[in-house]
Amino acid sequence: MSAFLPIAGSVLKGVGSLIAAGQVKRQAKDQLSDLKSQRGRALSQFGDIEDTVTTGYQDYIAQLGTLPELQVDRSLADRALEQTRERMIGAGGGRVAGEELLREEARRTTANQIEAARASVGDGAGLLGAISLAGMSEAGRMRQIDVQTQRQRERELLRAQSAYESGLISRSEFEKQAELAEFTAQTRKERSIAEAGLGFAERQGELGFQRMGIEKEFNQAISAQQAAIAQARGQMFQAGFGMVGSALGAAGDFRFQQDYLQAIKDSNG
Numbered sequence: 612m613s614a615f616l617p618i619a620g621s622v623l624k625g626v627g628s629l630i631a632a633g634q635v636k637r638q639a640k641d642q643l644s645d646l647k648s649q650r651g652r653a654l655s656q657f658g659d660i661e662d663t664v665t666t667g668y669q670d671y672i673a674q675l676g677t678l679p680e681l682q683v684d685r686s687l688a689d690r691a692l693e694q695t696r697e698r699m700i701g702a703g704g705g706r707v708a709g710e711e712l713l714r715e716e717a718r719r720t721t722a723n724q725i726e727a728a729r730a731s732v733g734d735g736a737g738l739l740g741a742i743s744l745a746g747m748s749e750a751g752r753m754r755q756i757d758v759q760t761q762r763q764r765e766r767e768l769l770r771a772q773s774a775y776e777s778g779l780i781s782r783s784e785f786e787k788q789a790e791l792a793e794f795t796a797q798t799r800k801e802r803s804i805a806e807a808g809l810g811f812a813e814r815q816g817e818l819g820f821q822r823m824g825i826e827k828e829f830n831q832a833i834s835a836q837q838a839a840i841a842q843a844r845g846q847m848f849q850a851g852f853g854m855v856g857s858a859l860g861a862a863g864d865f866r867f868q869q870d871y872l873q874a875i876k877d878s879n880g
Contacts, residue, residue, distance in 0.1 A: 636843035643836040650829035657825060661818050668811035675804045681796035683789035688782055695778040699771035702764065710760045714753065721749040 728741030 632843045632846035636840055636847070639836045639839040639843060643833060643840065646829060646833050646836060650826070650833070653825055653829065654822070657818075657822055661822075664814055664818065665811075668807065668814065672804060672807045672811070675800065675807060678800055680800075681793045683792055685786070685789060688785045692775075692778045692782045695771075695775045699768070699775040702768040702771035710756065710763075713756045713759075717749050717752040717756065720752070721745045724748070 724745040725738075725742055728745070729738055732738055732741065
């Protein structure tokens with residue numbers, strides 16, 4: 612009976628090791644399952660964040676692309692230049708201001724001279740001479756008016772030409788400023804789109820690193836639990852083999868004791 616005590620002790624010890632290793636294995640499997648679930652939830656939530664960031668940047672870039680281009684209104688500047696041009700064209704012809712009054716005054720003076728001569732010399736050769744003299748005087752005054760009005764037209768034409776030239780210069784400067792403003796606005800728009808695209812790329816890179824960090828953290832924890840499971844499995848195999856070995860060894864010792872006692876009996880007999 613005492614020969615079976617080592618066998619029982621070995622078996623009990625092995626059973627205890629198997630139970631302990633099994634508990635460790637079950638706990639590790641439960642933790643492994645929880646970690647995998649947590650990893651799935653964490654990556655899903657992080658994916659929602661990535662989708663939100665992506666949608667926000669894409670909408671912002673799209674809105675920048677739909678901003679209207681700056682178009683400077685040139686109609687007022689063109690109308691002002693056209694009016695200046697029309698004044699220049701009209702400056703060389705037509706009546707000068709006050710010209711008709713001067714001519715009317717000259718004709719009235721002639722009529723008055725003729726009436727004065729008629730009253731003085733009556734009708735006849737003297738009146739004809741007075742009329743001729745008055746006509747020549749009127750013609751002289753008309754020539755003076757022509758010279759004066761022509762000079763006035765020339766001065767007005769020069770002023771109109773100068774105003775038109777200034778208008779051309781002003782219109783040219785206005786066009787330069789308009790083109791610069793349009794170019795600046797377009798450049799600013801393109802720069803904003805480029806900066807938004809760069810910011811989006813940088814944010815995507817940051818999110819990628821964050822995702823890698825989450826995966827790395829969970830993968831390390833999962834690997835640790837998988838290693839614990841493998842270790843527990845190894846301990847279970849080791850305990851099982853130990854039980855079998857102890858049992859076989861104890862069984863061998865018992866057979867030797869039986870053979871020894873039988874030999875003693877035979878020698879005494």
